[in-house]
Amino acid sequence: AVYPVLATVAAYLLGSLSFAVIVTRLMGLNDPRTYGSKNPGATNVLRSGSKAAAIVTLLLDAVKGWLPVVLVRWFGKPYGLEDGTIALVGLAAFLGHLWPVFFRFEGGKGVATALGVLLGISGWLGLATAATWLIVAFFFRYSSLASLVAAVFAPVYYLLVSGVVWYAETSIAVAIAIMAMLLAWRHKDNIRRLIEGKESRLGGSKAAPA
Numbered sequence: 324a325v326y327p328v329l330a331t332v333a334a335y336l337l338g339s340l341s342f343a344v345i346v347t348r349l350m351g352l353n354d355p356r357t358y359g360s361k362n363p364g365a366t367n368v369l370r371s372g373s374k375a376a377a378i379v380t381l382l383l384d385a386v387k388g389w390l391p392v393v394l395v396r397w398f399g400k401p402y403g404l405e406d407g408t409i410a411l412v413g414l415a416a417f418l419g420h421l422w423p424v425f426f427r428f429e430g431g432k433g434v435a436t437a438l439g440v441l442l443g444i445s446g447w448l449g450l451a452t453a454a455t456w457l458i459v460a461f462f463f464r465y466s467s468l469a470s471l472v473a474a475v476f477a478p479v480y481y482l483l484v485s486g487v488v489w490y491a492e493t494s495i496a497v498a499i500a501i502m503a504m505l506l507a508w509r510h511k512d513n514i515r516r517l518i519e520g521k522e523s524r525l526g527g528s529k530a531a532p533a
């Protein structure tokens with residue numbers, strides 16, 4: 324069948340749109356790959372001082388994960404696209420963000436895009452994961468730590484939500500687990516900085532880390 328392949332390639336191309344780079348370029352801001360953590364992501368765009376640019380980056384990076392998933396969910400059936408393709412397109416958009424074909428395969432850490440994928444799979448799953456991120460970010464003021472904790476919980480939430488509301492789909496559970504592991508691996512420098520007490524905090528305080 325050609326449709327699952329086409330959908331997966333399209334999702335990868337969409338995921339390859341590195342909105343941190345695109346949005347800052349359109350707004351005439353500095354390229355996030357040149358300052359802060361050098362990461363093309365909403366958190367690092369925030370370090371440029373533009374909250375608006377950070378929010379737009381977060382929204383668009385999430386939409387590119389959400390859109391392919393809901394398109395397959397809502398309109399895929401007549402084309403023979405089932406849960407396996409939902410898992411594939413979600414993973415493909417995520418992989419596009421990490422290794423974007425349009426940006427020399429140098430992408431981001433996948434947090435916002437994974438959130439979009441989760442929201443596309445289930446609103447409750449996305450909300451629970453986002454709430455986890457918010458709670459950790461609120462209390463600890465580290466975006467990276469919040470992302471890492473949320474990534475640990477996301478597969479658990481999927482099994483809980485799907486166990487209660489419908490049935491767990493193995494392909495989707497595997498896709499979420501792969502995203503969580505790749506996300507954690509992309510945060511290896513953040514993990515080192517967290518351990519060393521050198522990670523930069525949210526909220527713009529330039530104070531030395533405690």
Ligand code: NKO
Pocket residue numbers: 359360361362364365366367381432433434435437438441452453456457466467468470471473474477478499502503506513
């Ligand atoms: O620049 O290395 P940095 O400090 O910027 O950035 C670390 C950060 C990178 O991620 C981002 C995106 C920020 C998004 C914030 C809201 C996200 C809501 C929570 C979603 C968690 C999804 C995890 C799913 C795993 C499968 O971490």
